[in-house]
Amino acid sequence: METIRFGCQVVSMNVESSTSYAMLQLHDGSLIKAKVLIGCDGANSVIADYIGLKPTRPFTSCAVRGLTFYPNGHGFAPEFLRVRKDKYLVGRIPIDEKTVYWFVVLQWTQGDAEMPKDSVSIRQMTIDITAGFSKDIVDMIEKSDLSSLSLTRLRYRAPWNLLSGNFRRETVTVAGDAWHVKGPFLGQGGSAALEDAIVLARCISKKIGDVDLNGSRMPLSAQKAIEALDEYLKERRQRVVLSSLLTYLRGLLLVEDSSILVRFLSILIISVMFRDPSSHTRYDCGKL
Ligand SMILES: Cc1cc2nc3c(=O)[nH]c(=O)nc-3n(C[C@H](O)[C@H](O)[C@H](O)COP(=O)(O)OP(=O)(O)OC[C@H]3O[C@@H](n4cnc5c(N)ncnc54)[C@H](O)[C@@H]3O)c2cc1C
Incomplete structure (x- = not known):
């Protein structure tokens, strides 16, 4: 079975209503059909657009x-x-x-x-x-x-746009920069994407592990996949919002030509909400 394909560019996607499968249209005209789709396609994510995330x-x-x-x-x-x-x-x-x-x-x-x-x-x-x-x-x-x-x-994806709203549409969601774009200001973008992957894998594996009345392992149904994705998004949301806020504020201070008022407010929020300057590096996303 072909599990990894290189050199594929997704140009568009939609969900087949009869099966709830995501249909990915690739640049070479071919299609990929997916029961669950996790968009890890970075800051200009096609999948985030499909889900309806506000633009970066x-x-x-x-x-x-x-x-x-x-x-x-x-x-x-x-x-x-x-x-x-x-x-x-x-x-x-x-x-x-x-x-x-x-x-x-x-x-x-x-x-x-x-x-x-x-x-x-x-x-x-x-x-x-x-x-x-x-x-x-x-x-x-x-x-x-x-x-x-x-x-x-x-x-950046505005932290206030990450506070609320649904980051899943049918069995499609996002992870890494496709969800929360990280610049070079914290050095945490790679870790944040891996944290997403670990939490997501844990949530999905719990649902795949479900057994029926006869003790047999059940295939992942669309409903179970939706539950897993919702658990993942719920578990990750606070970390994503806080790290995105800190990234954004650091960006305003380090590279933007911000006004004195914006700089003052940024420093104030950082010193109140992120008193320990390295606490974001000690986040524990749990075991796989
Ligand atoms: C200048 C800069 C410096 C940084 N420095 C650091 C650092 O020191 N430490 C750190 O942890 N983080 C750093 N980051 C952040 C880090 O790069 C990102 O947070 C991290 O790469 C996110 O990983 P990702 O896999 O979600 O997305 P990406 O690394 O962006 O990967 C997305 C992948 O999807 C592919 N893709 C995109 N669109 C499509 C499509 N339509 N179809 C198919 N494939 C597609 C891309 O080719 C790419 O391979 C930095 C970011 C910047 C901009």
Whole structure:
């Protein structure tokens, strides 16, 4: 049975009314039929649109992301470094002893057409804007792997849009950035997506584990799938709203050209609601 297919782009979807199966239309014209559909298709999710989530909003900034490989080891401490200078924010996280992941956040002030599109121009622009940073940062960007570079407009899903509303339609829901877009401000986007996956798998497996009166395991019915998805959304909602709020406020403070009042309110909310600055990293989503 084909369980994983690479290189598929979902262009649209709908649900077949007679069977309640989700029908995914792929770019090559083929169809995938799914009893349960979890949209993990990131910030521009087609599945989130189908469910009816309010659209994501753009920050006024964008980010270059890349990897740099150091054949003889980089020698950096295993920590998330974040340095801000003028209007630019640089982040660096070692992946292993020889590879470093980094990002540079800058204002998206020019028109779309003026932003660099190819890797060579993206790297050159990044080298130019980070010229005043320390030598290790300048070197890291100069030696970056061209094939790893990307330039992305930063987006967010407004935390107040996550407070209420239904994030399921029939047996279709979302996880990861498709539900709660995370920028580079907390370093928690990857973890948050994995937390979704663990809670979702737990909720679905409980329903698959249901047995009938004869003790036989029952197949997952549409009704049971809906119950599982609702349990998942309920369990995750508070964490998703709070982490999205913190991401949003940090974004306003770190990269947006916010007014003094907005900055003051952001700091006030963070200091009241998120007094412990690293508590979001200690969240326990339970066992699989
Ligand atoms: C600049 C920047 C820096 C960041 N730094 C960090 C960090 O240091 N640490 C951290 O934890 N998080 C970081 N994040 C956040 C993190 O990248 C995301 O939260 C995380 O990648 C979300 O994972 P995901 O699988 O939900 O979505 P994604 O990683 O966006 O994956 C979605 C996938 O779906 C595919 N896809 C999209 N549309 C379709 C379609 N129509 N059909 C088929 N496939 C589709 C995409 O190609 C992609 O492979 C950063 C984000 C940004 C923008």
